[in-house]
Amino acid sequence: MADPPGQGDALSVLVVDDHEVLGRGLALLLRTEGFEIAGVAQGLDHATVLLARRPPPRLAIVDLDLEMASGFELITTAHAAGTRVLIYSDGIGLRLVDAARAAGADGLASKACRLGELVEALRTVGAGQCFVDPRFRGSDDADPPQRLTAREREVVMLVAAGLTGEEIAGRLFLSPDTVRTHIRNAMRRLQARTRAQLVALAAQAHEIELPRDARRG
Known part of the structure; x- marks a missing residue:
């Protein structure tokens, strides 16, 4: 056998x-x-x-x-x-x-x-x-993941494109602290533990579309 x-x-x-x-x-x-x-x-x-x-x-x-x-x-x-x-x-x-x-x-x-x-x-x-x-299995919180705000989607798109927090702040005319807050809130909404997971889950939920540059490691 x-x-x-x-x-x-x-x-x-x-x-x-x-x-x-x-x-x-x-x-x-x-x-x-x-x-x-x-x-x-x-x-x-x-x-x-x-x-x-x-x-x-x-x-x-x-x-x-x-x-x-x-x-x-x-x-x-x-x-x-x-x-x-x-x-x-x-x-x-x-x-x-x-x-x-x-x-x-x-x-x-x-x-x-x-x-x-x-x-x-x-x-x-x-x-x-x-x-x-x-x-x-069965470890999610009772509350379902929430949708991202328009600004959070914009920030996550730039995270996916490989920009640093400082670069995102400059691109969107925000302070670095505000960018960090948006990322933190987006991670909480999508139940992500890292920025890489945030990008993956946002793309999977059709919150963002991965830019071409983010698809190559």
Whole structure:
């Protein structure tokens, strides 16, 4: 009887994380668990190059908080290469789960998980199944996410374009403190924990349209 995918054969995994030390550390841990590491990428451009290799990796574990763009942007490229995607995030809540599923992610794991749990998630996704970390289930607040104001959408669009707070302040003729307040309020409304999540969730909710420059890491 043949072994299920990911049991008899070493699963090849591409690690995508914008923090080099964390990405390489994760790759080292996964290698000790029997995974074949297809590479460690720090951004979307590098990940796209590694996905183009033949044969492509079976799996990609993608940090949702990639610098300048959401990990969601990589999912379509990965699927086109025949690679399944496990999103790896410290965000919580059903809204994030919905956004990941809508973007086509094959699984969602929490950065708070133990190594054994992450291994289980990767093997589950590698076997062609979906995986959602229990930490992401039923943890949203009772109040649904709110719509952004017009000014908040304007600020978030500029965050997505890669502008700093100071640059946004200059562009919109606002003080840096006011810009920070708009970002903080937008994060609260969309239940985002980081600016990268804010951009991803705002785009997923059709609050903003990602500029082309924000889609490349």
